[in-house]
Amino acid sequence: MTDLARFIQGLPKAELHLHIEGSLEPELMFDLARRNRISLPFASVEAVRAAYAFSNLQDFLDIYYQGAGVLMTEQDFQDLAMAYFRRVAADGCRHVELFFDPQTHTDRGLPFRIAIDGLLAGMAEAERTLGVSSSLILCFLRHLDEDAAFTTLREAEPYLDRILGVGLDSSEVGHPPSKFARVFGAAGEMGLKRVAHAGEEGPPAYVREALDLLHVDRIDHGNRALEDPALVARLVAEGMTLTVCPLSNLKLCVVDDLKAHPLKRMLDLGLKATINSDDPAYFGGYLGRNWTETAQALSLSRAELVTLAKNSFTGSFLPPGTVSDHLAGIDAYLSSNS
Ligand code: ADE
Ligand code: ZN
Numbered sequence: 001m002t003d004l005a006r007f008i009q010g011l012p013k014a015e016l017h018l019h020i021e022g023s024l025e026p027e028l029m030f031d032l033a034r035r036n037r038i039s040l041p042f043a044s045v046e047a048v049r050a051a052y053a054f055s056n057l058q059d060f061l062d063i064y065y066q067g068a069g070v071l072m073t074e075q076d077f078q079d080l081a082m083a084y085f086r087r088v089a090a091d092g093c094r095h096v097e098l099f100f101d102p103q104t105h106t107d108r109g110l111p112f113r114i115a116i117d118g119l120l121a122g123m124a125e126a127e128r129t130l131g132v133s134s135s136l137i138l139c140f141l142r143h144l145d146e147d148a149a150f151t152t153l154r155e156a157e158p159y160l161d162r163i164l165g166v167g168l169d170s171s172e173v174g175h176p177p178s179k180f181a182r183v184f185g186a187a188g189e190m191g192l193k194r195v196a197h198a199g200e201e202g203p204p205a206y207v208r209e210a211l212d213l214l215h216v217d218r219i220d221h222g223n224r225a226l227e228d229p230a231l232v233a234r235l236v237a238e239g240m241t242l243t244v245c246p247l248s249n250l251k252l253c254v255v256d257d258l259k260a261h262p263l264k265r266m267l268d269l270g271l272k273a274t275i276n277s278d279d280p281a282y283f284g285g286y287l288g289r290n291w292t293e294t295a296q297a298l299s300l301s302r303a304e305l306v307t308l309a310k311n312s313f314t315g316s317f318l319p320p321g322t323v324s325d326h327l328a329g330i331d332a333y334l335s336s337n338s
Pocket of ligand 2: 017019169197220278
């Protein structure tokens with residue numbers, strides 16, 4: 001392990017943009033397919049990996065929704081979550097705010113409670129056995145309609161005390177945030193935090209809509225906000241956290257080369273950026289690899305890495321006292337490493 005990788009591994013950090021269904025590794029996909037007697041359109045783990053060549057977001061989503069079809073029982077979701085938490089704990093991650101896509105599962109006939117109960121069991125196990133805390137963000141699929149999102153929000157009502165917030169994901173272009181203004185309004189009234197994917201492939205106007213119409217507390221991705229200087233100034237002034245996903249951006253051709261990734265530019269502009277993995281099983285790396293590859297490609301300084309780690313906690317929805325504890329943990333790590 002290089003000095004840089006060792007430094008990053010030891011640095012306490014949080015992950016704020018992770019789709020749990022996107023952590024389904026091909027090996028587990030095959031195990032679950034066997035367990036649930038589901039046939040896969042792939043002959044082997046290698047054939048699945050070979051199919052992970054995407055030229056845009058939709059290419060990826062088509063295969064991602066297909067892969068999620070092997071998840072059938074609470075145990076499957078618990079196993080999926082624990083496999084992710086083991087990987088990310090080894091990367092020095094202390095806290096995760098994870099997305100799940102209930103409609104991906106209810107649309108194929110699974111009761112709403114299967115995914116959420118299994119994930120909550122995995123999250124409790126991770127906290128107990130790995131010391132990684134986590135909370136759950138329910139994402140609406142934006143390629144589906146507003147009624148479907150409202151149905152999902154109603155199904156979530158019995159779980160309100162165990163859901164931190166709502167998010168918006170899936171195919172961005174053609175499905176602007178405005179389509180979900182009312183359901184996000186209802187979620188806000190229920191006391192839920194609000195986040196939305198915006199500016200991954202969609203234009204800066206979608207980032208503005210997420211702010212003005214969805215009243216989001218964080219922007220997921222936000223890359224294309226950089227095309228609009230006034231929007232950048234606003235995001236800086238509001239201290240808005242961007243959950244940036246470098247290896248995802250590379251795999252989905254949002255950037256051509258990690259060396260051209262805008263993360264460093266975002267920091268230079270004063271934007272509150274964080275590093276995240278998005279869908280690590282599909283994009284070639286968990287949190288640690290996103291950090292090390294980006295740090296290397298952009299020659300990030302130790303000071304910039306520390307800023308990114310601090311942003312991951314101050315941009316989280318943890319209570320202020322817990323955020324302070326994590327920040328103190330970062331300072332203690334730096335003193336023991338100097
Ligand atoms: N669902 C899972 N990953 C996603 C991404 N990167 N963008 C939009 N929807 C997603
Ligand atoms: Zn995402």
